[in-house]
Structure formats: structure tokens, C-alpha cells
Amino acid sequence: MTHEPAAPQLPRQTLTLSGGADIPLLGFGTWQITGDDAVRATSAALEAGYRHLDTATVYGNEAEVGRALAESGVPRDEVFVTTKCPPDDAGNELDTLHRSLELLQLDHVDLWLIHWPGAGSVNADMWRAFVKAREAGLARAIGVSNFDAELLDEVTEATGEAPAINQVRWSPLLFDATVLAEHRARGVAVEGYSALRGGTLEHPAITAIADRVGRTPAQVIIRWHLQHEVVVIPKSVDAERIRSNADVAGFSLGDEDMAALDAVGGR
Template identity: 75%
Template sequence: MTATDPQVPDATVSLANGARMPLLGFGTWQIKGDDAVRATSAALEAGYRHLDTATVYGNEGEVGRALSESGVARDDVFLTTKCPPDRAGRELATLRESLDLLQTDHVDLWLIHWSAGGSENVDLWRAFVEAREAGLAREIGVSNFDTSLLDEVTKATEVRPAVNQIEWSPLLFDAETLAEHRARDVVLEGYSALRGGTLDAPTIGEIAERVGRTPAQVIIRWHLQHGVVVIPKSVNPERIRSNADVGGFTLTDEDMAAIDALGRS
């Protein structure tokens, strides 16, 4: 490590089937083509060891290419993809297509991308359980589910989602939602952490100035200290590195409380 290398946090969380998921990941939503290859390569070079993609992102091939060319061992990277619910009945075929594009024989986490509605969620979830049992996905979970849907699929199959990936930021913070996930032993993973005006919140800016960090670093650190998985995205190599450089400082209890309060303002 050199003085200019980001201090990437190594914090992980244990999932339902025993995998360890890094709390910091790299998101790839809306990043396409060569940009996706370059951004993913930059993330791996910066030290990210958790990549998040999805069938509907249309970039699994680029993410897979970047990973395969990175020189980073596949086993050292936690890889997530997602299946849209309109692939009901073709779930395993969809996953195998994803695996081909990602150039791997398994993903570490496979998510239902959003709720299908009605009884289809349970049918989808049964196929996800089958994929886990077949070794195609080490862990399985959901995205954009509320707690009633988490309970529905768990009750029907006796297999709980390991993760629920939802929109999450200081402006959306809700202690009850976090507590409900913890009560169910479902890891909360947040997306769009840096969107929606969060970066411009005066409270964030004041804390960032005081600790000598960027507002984005403060927001990412806030997620980590709550034990919430966060997947910032960027195509800018310097910003990718900066967003990873959050292992060298901590927020005080007072800072955390002040940021939490943004969700109630």
C-alpha cells in the first residue's frame, strides 16, 4: 500500500448461508458498455471486493470482463446480480445467462429485483431456493420488498431472504425499518445513497468539513457504522477511489444521531 492508496474498510456481515458480504460494494446501475468495464476495473483496482449488477442493467458482460481481466481472484470478490420478476418460470435459465456473461459458475448473491405481486413472489422464491441448493448462488435475497413480503416468502418456504436491497440514505433513514430487518435477521442493503439531495444536506456538509472528508465519504461511513451495506457508483476513477477511502475515520455518536435525524426532518 502507498500513501495515496485509499483506506478501504474490510468490514463484512455474515449472511444466512454463511457467506461474508463486504459492507462496501460498487454499484453499476446505469453504467453501460466500455464505461462499465472501465468503472468496474477502477473499482477493483481501488480495492472494492464487492460488485453489484443486475440482468436489467445490461452490463453483466462488462462487469464479468472487468473482473476476469483484473487479476483479482474470483473467490476474493463478492458478486451480486438480480433477476427481474418478469422472468418468472425462466428463473434458472436467466441465472445461467447471467453466469455466462459474468464468466463465473456461481454468484455470491442473487436477488429478486422487485416484487412480482400476488403469489408469484413465492413461486419466484422457490426457484431461488432451488438455485441456492444447486450451488448456482451462494446466498439468495430480494430487492424493493417491504417486511410483509419478506414474511410471506419466508413463511411459504421456511427460507428467509439473506438480504433486502432497498433505497436508503440519511434522508430516508427510518429506525423502525432497520429494526424490522434486524429482527428478521435480514441484512439491509441500501442503494442510491448519494442521490436525492443528500450530498447537499447542511448537516452532512458541516460534519464533512469538520472531519476533513467529503460529504460522500461521510454518508458512506454512516452506512457502515449502522451495519448497512452500501453500493456507491461512479464512472469517475478519482471519485471511485474517494468513495472507497472510508476506512481511516469514524463518526461520533453525536454525528450519527445528527445524520439519523435527517430522516425525520
């Protein structure tokens, strides 16, 4: 006799971005997941209860993510979908977005990001195109990725409008209270990627907390993000790990644990 695994307890926390779109704090990342693996992993994430999917033009998996979403039976308006435009496509931003929408089988995305900074006037020029795309209803919210505070100010000054969110590498090893404060002073939400990379899962301070609270190191790291109100997008191709990473609503970290995790990077 086989038993179905218990359903994960997913957090339902969202963050309201400037402009009004609500982004789930927990999402499913798809970087480096391609082909049939991308379909299977995205399907597993949706089945586990994730309602936020993160992809990008350069990931080469928008079609697979779109197929998984289309075949999932989950209503479109229940899933927050992010994709990204590389600065190499500056001047052709809308063509890139229309291609992304075609591959994703969508008429709009919930969040569209400049994937990384370009040189010279590229960022400001792209940002103007992004504002037009949002005004045309092709993206509910627009933001950037891998920008620093100076670049955030640059695009804001060019258009009078700040990015809704900045997606950056983030984990306890990379925590920087100044960076968080800089974003919040500008009304820019922070979204972290690569949370489970760089040795975080093996760090003794993190594993000690995980052992004490009876959770995996990954669950502790994801929970840390949620309690900081930083969006987190863990990725995996393993269905059980995908479920486990989402099972973070049933516990919380105390102030001492949060402070200890903040101090892991020594900043």
C-alpha cells in the first residue's frame, strides 16, 4: 500500500509592488532548467502549490514553462509569471516581450525585468520601453535585475518612475542591511536568487538552526527570506525537493535566529 506524501504547507504571503501588483514571496525559479526537465519541474511546482514562476528570455525555457502552466489546469489569474529581457535586445524590447508572451502562451506577464545592466544610455532607454509595455497592458509590473542603488536612481531619474523590484543574488552569506535599506528608501522591493547556492546549505550556523528547529537548511534559508519580506525563488528539478522547499508555512524563526542568519556573511 502506498501513501501520498503530505501536502506541503505553503506560505501565502504576498508583497504589494508599486503600481499595485501582488507578488507571492515564494516563487519557483527555472534558471538552468531546460527541455523536458523544465516542463516536469514547473509542473511539479504548480502541483505542489507554487503560484509564482520565474523565467527569462536567455533561459531558453519560456515555451516549456508556458506549456506546464497551460497543462496544469491552474487558472492563469492565480499564477504570477515573471520573465526578463536581456540588454542585448535594447531597441527591440517589445519584440522580445511579444516573443516571450507567444512562448509562454500568455497575453501578459505579471512582471518584466531588465535582466542585467547595459552600458551607457541603454538602461534608461530600455526603462522607457518597459514603461510603455506596462502602459499597454503587456506587463502588470516592471523592474530590473542585478542593479545597484546608483543604477536604480539612474533609470528613475530618466523616467520619473522607480522599478517596482530588483532581483539580485541574495542569501544569508550575502545579506547586507545597507542594500536592503537603500531599496526600501526608494520603494523598490528586493527579490533574491541563488539563495541555496554558494555553500549556504552546508554553513554550520545554518545547519545548526535547521537541526534545532527540525527543518532542512533550505527551509530555514527560505523562511529567513520570507521574514525579511524578500521574495525568494528556489529552484530544483527534483519533485520531492520542490515540495520540501515550499513547506515553510508551518514554522517561524525567532529574533535570535534571524540575527544569527543576518550575521553569517559578516557584513
